[in-house]
Amino acid sequence: MDAVIIGAGFSGLYMLHKLRNEMGLRARVFETGEGVGGTWYWNRYPGARSDSDSYVYGFTFDRDLWESWDWSERYPESHEIRAYLEHVAERFDLYRDITFGTRVVSATFDEDAGSWTVTTDHGETVTATYVISAVGALSVANTPSFPGLEDFAGPTFHTGHWPHDGVDFAGTSVGMIGSGASAVQAVPLIAAQARELTVFQRTANYVVPANNGPVDPEVREARRQDWAGIRARIQRSNFGFELYMQEKGAADVSDEEREALLEDFWERGGFHIWLGAYADIFFSTEANDLVRRFLDRKIREKVHDPETAELLVPKDHPFGAKRNPLDSGYFETFNEPHVHLVDVRTNPIAAITPGGLRLSDGAEYAFDALVLATGFDAMTGPIDRIDLRGRDGRSLREKWAEGPRTYLGLMSHGFPNLFLITGPQSPSVLSNMPVSIEQHVDYIGRIIADLRARGAAVIEPTKEAEDAWCAYNQEIANATLFPTAATWYMGANIPGKPRVFLPNLDFVGPYRAKCDQIAANGWEGFAIDGESTPAGEHVYTWAVAG
Template identity: 60%
Template sequence: MTAQGSSPGASAKTHFDAVIIGAGFSGMYMLHSLRDKLDLNVTVFEAGDGVGGTWYWNRYPGARCDSDSYIYCYTFDKNLLQEWNWSERYPEQDEILRYLEHCAERFDLKPDIQFGKRVVEVIFDDNSELWTVRTDKGDSVTTRFVITAVGALSTANMPPFKGLGSFKGKCYHTSQWPHDGVDFTAKRVGVIGTGATAVQAIPEIAQQAKHLTVFQRTPAFCVPARNGRVDPEVTRARKADYDGIRQRIKGSFFGFELNFLPKGVLDTTPEEREQEFDRMWDAGGFAFWLANYQDMFFSKEANDIIADYLKRKIRSIVNDPVAAEKLTPKTYPYGTKRQPLDTNYFETFNKKNVLLVDAATDGSIEEITPNGVRAGGKEYPLDIIVIATGFDALTGPLKALGIKGRGGRMLAQEWEAGPQTYLGVAIAGYPNLFTITGPQSPSVLSNMPVSIEQHVEWITECIAHMRRNKLTTIEATPEAQDAWGAHVAEVVNATLMTSANSWYMGANIDGKAHRFLPYLGPEGVGGYRRKCAEVAEKDYEGFAFSSHGQGWTAHPIAAE
């Protein structure tokens, strides 16, 4: 019996040129590139029953993209760019999933994807120089290359709440949402968390629930999304200019058509900067975060001026001054945590059926009881608990794969003190293993499809180079890896980013090492792209190749 969408041949084979783990944006394009451009024998293992990755699993109320739809898509195929039409500025989860399903059909990807199979072990054999990949369904295959396409935000963070198993009502994590939805009608609902996911879900849940209690540990700086239908004339202009758009986002700092203002906020008059702030606030989206004054991430004094504008906005929107103060961030600089885009988030706390419980002023969560949540010595009765506590970001999905490299070294153990990679795409001691948008690459600090395409294309050309030169393995050298890690730390330590207890720092997971996980600059996505190209041009500087061993061909004979 084969997995849904998988061809009998794909699931019967036991040896491949490459195994890809995950069938979201990354895994789908990686499959297309290796299979259709290099003519390799490839399979994909996907834990879900369909394509989509993040957009297959995250179906919570209000789930939608927070990158503009015209750039939150594949750009490698000009015809695809012209034929697909998005309905809104920020498409909802179901529309993005339809888009990815369309791409899977368009490029005939499903015959080489094995659905419903979660990878549990990835082991390198020093003698054969092959990887063995095993799944929870009993599959065991060998492969020369393993490419992880597991996503940076795919391992749920489930805090160890005391008494969670005793709750008599229903409990859901936002990243593991029932596919048939949840009915909140006439229910007392509690949402734990106020990050980017909760900011999307809370206004939607509040419209349906009898009563909503929001449990907040750290308030968020939010800016309006300003979602809506896109003017058809704007859409036509963008479709006519996609060559320019592709060039601009690839060379940009964050993978958007956004650039910092070429001056410091401290160099402006109060009137001038207020006008700029109003312009960005009214426009909505990430401009306030990613196209603000250039000293925002470096000077606390400059950051305070920008943060003060947002604090004034919160106080002007929320009617109850006590609730407004609870919702106003005071413990970290603006922009050092993930920027949530909101639609009526602060307005939701003006509703009579919504209560805010703040850890700092009302007491933190002590336990989950059979009837609700106890916080600050008070019990809040609930019928449904929604846990919106995010993810074990970047490292969690990779550590969960059971990866063992040369000499049996275990990735999960080696990364206990934080990730160590070269360019965020390779790891010393793990030959022929590539990590799409892995730790220490721009990944979550960029518009993800832009960084995904760059990694997929770089990996594809690297494997093509190996085939042309009859090379068997590639792996990062420890020296290059150490130098890259030092560079990542040096760049971010010059900013305010490390001063916040954010998931960028691993601070949301108990016991996780505090180390900045993605890569920030100094020239962002564009600079990183140039660095990777330079490494390739210098005969893959920082990598070691071998040409001994079994060798490989484009079409190894699969054992039946």
């Protein structure tokens, strides 16, 4: 094959279309699941839905595709996203080159042949010039190693690997470990079924209203007609949304002005209050505290019991340093008499027992079913599962032992012709993912087309460009409040994982412009068949979109 693509979510489907349908190359996709969808194939827990507005949570590369699909709500549910991706696969005749139920276990670069040998868990071997990781950032579920977990007598479910035929909790007592985004979405719906629900919370999260519901038909039609405008705006934006930071900071306006804007954005719902409000909350503790006071008050207003409310008010991280979940009745659910919240930060889980769990102080809780809402080994986890070996047989897992090392989050030195779609050290999870995915797929297509036009065999970053990118990535992160929070952005949810900032803070529009300039300047920072162009200073200059 010309290319092997690993994964059949948003990234893999568009990459296959780009290489095969647009460029005429021979490409094959391997997908672990039995259908398309990527993370949405597995995440089917109650309430699972995107936190991006539906009109921008899709592809924009094809106007007819854009105009042919109608989303039913502001934020699409998991099943609707899967239906959309199935529609894409059918529309562009992608199924015939996707092998389902198959996991890539290894890929090894042959320096003499200038190609990769890819092996699957079925023992199949494929040789390809290019290997493209489309494994996603949130596709490896994190199951903490609680003592006794295997001894629990009832059924155990992980939100990241939910049974495809659903779960009926009617009349049962349910214990849920975790309080992140999947828990926020699932708690109200599980509580509506269960006889009793106990949530074991280690970290309280800032949760803002989704304000979900059907989109006004006139608004939907206006967006349908504005394909070119929306596409251009989200590509130039900071986060892949039509959201723009205020000119003044939270600390630069009066209390009355700040309160009015925050109240307006709270009512609008979505990420307005995070990505459309005050930029100084990402840099200044003083500014962040001003917004936190507003959010803390909102939590206390929603939750009737003062002790429960205080447990739900975050104390250990700035607002915005975590991707804040969207709320559809989460806080209010704790007003129900059969729903309980248990703090396991000060009193950790000691063990899972056959009938429930035991805390460090000896307190025991009994339940019939256990739900693990414990998140993912994000960004590097899905790549680490594959034994990738580059020049001299060196393992990528070994190279990344102290944290990911990439150039642009796209490639890694010593691993020629291996591309990472929205990999670590790219904007990726700090953006509306389909926008960043399209940009990376288009860029990879552009690189491969140029290599073929030159008659060149291989491309990889130079060590100097990669070292500088890694240092730059951490430098700009350290100028913000992001590293002050123990989040999966920092790898902090996985024991033993290096504490480095995993995404990139160049933001969508400026990062795109930087990539375009790199290409225009002869692929700065890359070596093509051993010939390289040093990366210019502009590559390591930080800016935000206007």
